[in-house]
Amino acid sequence: MSLRDRLHDDIITAMRSGDVLRRDTLRMAWSSVYALEKRDHAQLSDDATLAVLVREVKTRRESVEAFRKGGREDLAAKEEAEIGVLAGYLPQPLTEDELRALIADAIAATGSVSARDLGRVMGRLAGPTRGRADGKHLSGLVAQALAAADLAAPDAAPHDAAHDATPPDAAPHGGGGAGPAGRPPTG
Numbered sequence: 001m002s003l004r005d006r007l008h009d010d011i012i013t014a015m016r017s018g019d020v021l022r023r024d025t026l027r028m029a030w031s032s033v034y035a036l037e038k039r040d041h042a043q044l045s046d047d048a049t050l051a052v053l054v055r056e057v058k059t060r061r062e063s064v065e066a067f068r069k070g071g072r073e074d075l076a077a078k079e080e081a082e083i084g085v086l087a088g089y090l091p092q093p094l095t096e097d098e099l100r101a102l103i104a105d106a107i108a109a110t111g112s113v114s115a116r117d118l119g120r121v122m123g124r125l126a127g128p129t130r131g132r133a134d135g136k137h138l139s140g141l142v143a144q145a146l147a148a149a150d151l152a153a154p155d156a157a158p159h160d161a162a163h164d165a166t167p168p169d170a171a172p173h174g175g176g177g178a179g180p181a182g183r184p185p186t187g
Contacts, residue, residue, distance in 0.1 A: 025085040114150040
């Protein structure tokens, strides 16, 4: 049974059992799934349905934060209960050790050595961590790992000599074909 079908069947089960929180939470998630299906004129795959559920959880986590800052613990508790319902449809979260191992592998695979490579490493981690790790937390761990790698790298070697060096055939500043800020002339 697909994730989409499981979600739909669980709405019906929650309606029959009278579980209002579960019914309402699943209906909101189903509404998001259905809207995407209508827009794309196609049934969502398990990966696309999972992406919708991850987005729903992320939205609720942000709401919990906002409600707590505003002193609305009752609303924060409701959002956390909804997160608990949706979490049952997400894959098992990765542990800190598993995350650190994935980050180390991604850094090695991409040859990343500084904080400038954050996007490259995050792109490599997108698939294996989808629905299994909070993006903000993951980004922080990657930034820490890259900062440690940057500090451990020898100072003599520049990060990317190909981008830092001026090509030998380049025109000197103030002459030649380059306009302001190195752009070609427009006219």
